Amino acid sequence: MLKSAAGAAAVLANNETSAAPLREFEFSDQDFRTLAKLAYDHAGIALSDGKRNLVYSRLSRRLRTLKLASFRDYRELLAADPREIENFINSISTNHTKFFREDHHFDHFRSRVAVPFAQAAGKAGARLRVWSAACSSGEEPYTISVVLKRELRNLANIDVKILATDIDTEVLGKAARGEFAAAATADVPKPYLSFFKPANGDKVTVDDDVREAITFRRLNLMDPWPFRGLFDAIFCRNVMIYFDGPTKANLIERLTKQIKPGGWLYIGHSESLIGSHPELRSAGRTIYRRGE
Numbered sequence: 001m002l003k004s005a006a007g008a009a010a011v012l013a014n015n016e017t018s019a020a021p022l023r024e025f026e027f028s029d030q031d032f033r034t035l036a037k038l039a040y041d042h043a044g045i046a047l048s049d050g051k052r053n054l055v056y057s058r059l060s061r062r063l064r065t066l067k068l069a070s071f072r073d074y075r076e077l078l079a080a081d082p083r084e085i086e087n088f089i090n091s092i093s094t095n096h097t098k099f100f101r102e103d104h105h106f107d108h109f110r111s112r113v114a115v116p117f118a119q120a121a122g123k124a125g126a127r128l129r130v131w132s133a134a135c136s137s138g139e140e141p142y143t144i145s146v147v148l149k150r151e152l153r154n155l156a157n158i159d160v161k162i163l164a165t166d167i168d169t170e171v172l173g174k175a176a177r178g179e180f181a182a183a184a185t186a187d188v189p190k191p192y193l194s195f196f197k198p199a200n201g202d203k204v205t206v207d208d209d210v211r212e213a214i215t216f217r218r219l220n221l222m223d224p225w226p227f228r229g230l231f232d233a234i235f236c237r238n239v240m241i242y243f244d245g246p247t248k249a250n251l252i253e254r255l256t257k258q259i260k261p262g263g264w265l266y267i268g269h270s271e272s273l274i275g276s277h278p279e280l281r282s283a284g285r286t287i288y289r290r291g292e
């Protein structure tokens with residue numbers, strides 16, 4: 001869901017050209033350029049000129065919360081207090097997601113990962129590691145977890161771990177709570193609905209073993225990654241669209257190195273592999289396999 005501007009803009013000051021939209025806060029070219037550079041430097045997020053209004057509306061909420069009078073004041077705050085960077089990134093990130101988004105990935109994950117793993121699960125040393133690399137509010141890792149639960153029945157006694165990471169601490173908090181509006185399960189296929197239980201009024205939650213298979217952590221994909229082992233599958237979906245070409249190419253290179261030989265990479269519907277990645281072979285629509 002896009003973070004929309006809160007409240008109607010009261011027209012107080014506008015020192016931009018007369019063609020510029022009337023705004024509650026002055027928002028100069030320099031404000032935009034400075035904030036866009038911060039987003040790029042800290043999160044790899046490339047904000048083109050076309051994102052000006054989006055940046056304005058998302059950050060106006062923050063200015064109101066902080067009772068600041070202008071974007072210039074906000075820039076000064078960001079320069080003086082590095083802790084504000086976290087709120088800044090939370091405000092500008094786009095977190096749209098849903099259960100079983102791009103469901104062909106989960107059909108593939110079920111047949112090529114979950115079912116073979118279920119057959120091997122009783123054997124010594126059987127373990128499965130999956131990474132949801134920009135998990136937003138958690139619908140993606142919970143989907144992975146219920147797909148595994150359907151095949152394994154009880155995830156509690158099996159060595160299955162799903163790591164779910166995002167840069168945005170606000171959505172991660174929601175993800176870790178594991179409570180969703182009942183309406184969010186509208187696209188959950190029937191065989192999985194029984195893993196969602198009614199909770200607190202109009203909400204649903206998931207079975208304990210489904211939740212406990214997932215570890216939520218803050219991780220900026222631009223930073224060094226703290227992993228010791230490799231993953232059987234990585235879901236890195238609908239985040240590369242916010243990055244520029246060199247950032248994407250570098251990220252895909254690093255993701256590839258983090259996948260076990262024979263393991264899988266799932267990317268978003270409008271994303272593609274930028275750069276040369278000879279270790280990855282196409283294995284279906286936006287699905288890639290690392291060579292064995």
Ligand SMILES: C[S@@+](CC[C@H](N)C(=O)[O-])C[C@H]1O[C@@H](n2cnc3c(N)ncnc32)[C@H](O)[C@@H]1O
Nearest residue numbers: 043093096097134136167168220221237238239
């Ligand atoms: C549109 S959501 C995608 C959610 C989910 N993967 C899906 O496809 O439904 C993009 C997510 O990427 C996260 N993100 C953006 N830049 C990031 C970065 N540098 N490191 C980690 N996560 C980032 C955002 O906070 C946001 O939650």
